[in-house]
Amino acid sequence: MTIDHLSFGTLDLSATRRFYEDQLGFPVLIHEYLKMEEGGWVDHIFFDCGGGCALAFMQWHDVPGVPDLFDPSINRGLGVPNGTYHFALRCANQVELAERRQELMERGVVVGPLISLNPYQSFFLEDPVNGLRMEYTTRLRVPNATDRDPGKRQFPANLALFELAAQPNEGEQMK
Secondary structure, eight states: OOOEEEEEOOOOOHHIIIIIIIIOOOEEEEEEEEOOOOEEEEEEEEOOOSSEEEEEEEESSSOTOOOOOOTTTTTHHTOOTTTTSSSEEEESSHHHHHHHHHHHTTOOOOOOOOOEEETTEEEEEEEEETOOOOEEEEEESOTTTTTGGGOOOOOOOOOHHHHHHTTOOTTOOOO
């Protein structure tokens, strides 16, 4: 079994489409309108992010009982550190991960540095429309018994690591 898609809310589906389709390069799989029996409608779109997985977004319009305004970032809306709620897309290897990072930077997407998260290597970015944290990652090795034991797997961290993970290194050029 695998994840087919993850779905999120948005307040601006047009801007969301521009970011995911134009900046990230995810083709649209489905774009539909859901006509709600209660009144109003939902603008619903699915983006192909590779490997049979998709990301979906819904923008609610005039549906009774659904708020007109909400914080789509999830983390900010719940008041938890950025990155608590995030989703990760897997690259096949370190070369593909580095190439994807470079490609996104060339498209003008702000991305964080490559980070070693043994047994993963990753980089993070923020969806500038909806405030969602995204991760691109590759597994460097198969997790072992030590990785499953929190008594043996402990690392120092701080809130700045979570907040700054999607920011470029100082001096790194963005196009």
